[in-house]
Amino acid sequence: MINLRSIIDRINALLAEDTEASVTYAALEARLAIEKVVYDRLRQRHDYISHDQLKRWQPGAVVNTLLEEVDANVTLTSKLSMAKTPVKEGVRPEDEEYVELGTEIGFNPKRITKMWNALARLALHVRLPEHRDDHISAYGDKAQIRAKVAEVVEELERLAKGTIVTSGYGPEVSFECDCGETNKRRAELLRDGQHVHCINPECEETWKAIKKDGDDIEFERVTIPIECAGCKVRLDIPWRWLITMKPDQMANIGCHACGHRNHVKWQLAQAKPPTGEAEARPI
Numbered sequence: 001m002i003n004l005r006s007i008i009d010r011i012n013a014l015l016a017e018d019t020e021a022s023v024t025y026a027a028l029e030a031r032l033a034i035e036k037v038v039y040d041r042l043r044q045r046h047d048y049i050s051h052d053q054l055k056r057w058q059p060g061a062v063v064n065t066l067l068e069e070v071d072a073n074v075t076l077t078s079k080l081s082m083a084k085t086p087v088k089e090g091v092r093p094e095d096e097e098y099v100e101l102g103t104e105i106g107f108n109p110k111r112i113t114k115m116w117n118a119l120a121r122l123a124l125h126v127r128l129p130e131h132r133d134d135h136i137s138a139y140g141d142k143a144q145i146r147a148k149v150a151e152v153v154e155e156l157e158r159l160a161k162g163t164i165v166t167s168g169y170g171p172e173v174s175f176e177c178d179c180g181e182t183n184k185r186r187a188e189l190l191r192d193g194q195h196v197h198c199i200n201p202e203c204e205e206t207w208k209a210i211k212k213d214g215d216d217i218e219f220e221r222v223t224i225p226i227e228c229a230g231c232k233v234r235l236d237i238p239w240r241w242l243i244t245m246k247p248d249q250m251a252n253i254g255c256h257a258c259g260h261r262n263h264v265k266w267q268l269a270q271a272k273p274p275t276g277e278a279e280a281r282p283i
Helices: 004-017 020-044 059-070 109-123 142-159 239-243
Strands: 078-083 098-104 172-176 182-186 195-197 206-211 217-221 223-227 234-238 250-254 261-265
Touching: 004 020, 004 142, 020 059, 020 109, 020 142, 059 109, 059 182, 109 142, 223 239, 234 239
Parallel strands: none
Antiparallel strands: 078 098, 172 182, 195 206, 206 217, 223 234, 250 261
């Protein structure tokens, strides 16, 4: 859990110096604080998504990925409570007496994204000169920067009231990758045919979610088949391992049946569309 109090104190100390340089540095600290808040939510939920499937690093993009694929409630305020006594037969959950364990404070993703962008626009870039005699200022407008930093500090103060962080709630499904890693996903967010990268950073396997009748979800490997040049057996090669190869890069694949080393290479080749398929888009 991020210690927001120490960050807030550091920002306020810089604002108290009230120089162009200190206020600019306060803006940098405030922008980093927004990133830390978002990235901490990601860190707590990283068991549910591979780092390779994060589309972009910007806080707004990270939040959107979490909302779409990991936890639909990641931006909401939630309280976690525990019953004082074990569950008793015939007693409804709502009738139990609970002890509150803590609260995770939510946030408006659009608002913090706007603040994050505004801090960069106001403080972290030098103004582009419009002509040869245009003056290049050392810093941005101190009053505008200060006002935006104060807005961020107010939001950080609110978030600092949180006492817990969670990995989210809700039914989940899991499967074991061939590498031995257990992968989990929130069932309600999985789409039929969705690709799931193994969370093991050393593994390049990708799995496809297949929704069955009812609530059943199965996972199958996503592979590209090649024929062994030595014994003609089919080799299923991890899809992601092949498509991430660079143009003209050579790779060799050992056959599990005969041990023959098969070589593959990404190369541009002239192609003819199969009968019945539309012609390729003209250049």
